[in-house]
Amino acid sequence: MKFLLVYYTGTYNTRYLSNQISEKLALRGHAVDKVEINRETPIVSTEGYDYVGFSYPIYGFNTPLAFDKYVKKLKFTKGQKYFIYKNSGETLGMNNASSRGILRLMKRRKAVFAGEYHFVMPYNIHFKYDEDFVKEILIKDDKLAQIMIYNLENQKIERIKSKFIYNFSAFFVGIVKIAGNVNSFLYKVDKDKCVNCMKCVKDCPEKNIYVKKGKIKFHHHCDMCMRCSFFCPTNAIKIGFLDWWHWKVNGDYKLAKLASEGAPEKPYITKDSKGFYKCFHKTFTNIDEEYQRLFGDVETENNEKQAI
Numbered sequence: 001m002k003f004l005l006v007y008y009t010g011t012y013n014t015r016y017l018s019n020q021i022s023e024k025l026a027l028r029g030h031a032v033d034k035v036e037i038n039r040e041t042p043i044v045s046t047e048g049y050d051y052v053g054f055s056y057p058i059y060g061f062n063t064p065l066a067f068d069k070y071v072k073k074l075k076f077t078k079g080q081k082y083f084i085y086k087n088s089g090e091t092l093g094m095n096n097a098s099s100r101g102i103l104r105l106m107k108r109r110k111a112v113f114a115g116e117y118h119f120v121m122p123y124n125i126h127f128k129y130d131e132d133f134v135k136e137i138l139i140k141d142d143k144l145a146q147i148m149i150y151n152l153e154n155q156k157i158e159r160i161k162s163k164f165i166y167n168f169s170a171f172f173v174g175i176v177k178i179a180g181n182v183n184s185f186l187y188k189v190d191k192d193k194c195v196n197c198m199k200c201v202k203d204c205p206e207k208n209i210y211v212k213k214g215k216i217k218f219h220h221h222c223d224m225c226m227r228c229s230f231f232c233p234t235n236a237i238k239i240g241f242l243d244w245w246h247w248k249v250n251g252d253y254k255l256a257k258l259a260s261e262g263a264p265e266k267p268y269i270t271k272d273s274k275g276f277y278k279c280f281h282k283t284f285t286n287i288d289e290e291y292q293r294l295f296g297d298v299e300t301e302n303n304e305k306q307a308i
């Protein structure tokens with residue numbers, strides 16, 4: 001089959017996920033094309049694809065604005081199949097509301113829903129996850145990707161239900177979609193730390209950063225994706241109110257390296273996990289159980305080979 005994966009990414013978690021899924025699909029003999037959305041991405045044709053997969057990082061229980069803008073411009077043929085594989089730092093029920101806009105849009109386009117999946121990825125905002133936690137997340141994501149592909153191949157439709165109260169609340173938190181425009185008036189670069197590497201200018205997906213008279217400046221069409229401050233090698237970028245609240249993560253997680261190291265020595269999330277970590281136990285257990293049901297209890301790598 002022919003797949004088109006359309007995704008937006010800030011700090012490359014969604015890119016990592018899309019690459020993993022693309023590799024697995026290719027292993028299964030499918031043809032895959034990928035489109036990463038940024039301000040200059042041309043609108044692609046969806047014609048000829050059996051499935052179009054949409055992916056985005058959840059921002060304030062919603063889709064990123066740049067994702068919305070791009071997807072609205074895509075043309076669909078009646079009856080075209082699509083699926084969603086979204087990701088976020090945690091699995092709070094409110095996150096379920098994030099896809100309501102795209103589901104509505106696709107319904108209007110008369111596209112056919114083929115399933116929705118929610119992957120956990122490490123936070124790129126708020127606080128940095130421990131390496132062992134990230135390793136565990138990546139193992140669960142690997143399993144979920146296999147479950148998703150199995151379901152798509154077998155026309156099994158997985159739905160994520162959202163409650164009215166989540167949709168209602170997420171609508172108001174949706175202000176985050178334009179918060180970056182205001183917040184970018186507050187962005188500053190610490191002159192003492194900045195080494196003028198221009199990474200932030202070159203890499204901004206929204207082309208929101210520029211240089212004027214040797215100084216780094218910001219326009220006001222920021223999506224708050226965090227790429228600039230997250231990857232800044234000297235942590236020189238102050239991201240307005242997020243910085244005031246210390247809602248900032250600086251430094252690449254090095255996902256490929258962590259994935260290659262396998263499972264942590266002892267499970268990070270257990271039934272005794274407390275507070276913030278509690279919600280992950282149910283999510284991870286559900287993935288493990290479904291994986292076991294579909295593929296049995298053999299190693300991930302073997303499953304992929306077996307499935308082929």
Ligand SMILES: Cc1cc2nc3c(=O)[nH]c(=O)nc-3n(C[C@H](O)[C@H](O)[C@H](O)COP(=O)(O)O)c2cc1C
Pocket residue numbers: 008009010011012013014015056057058059060061062087088089090091092095121122123124125176224225226
């Ligand atoms: C502005 C902003 C808002 C976010 N809001 C949420 C949220 O509502 N729920 C959540 O679980 N994670 C949230 N996150 C975390 C991201 O969804 C998560 O880290 C994601 O994997 C980032 O993907 P990316 O690297 O492709 O940009 C937010 C991140 C940012 C930058």
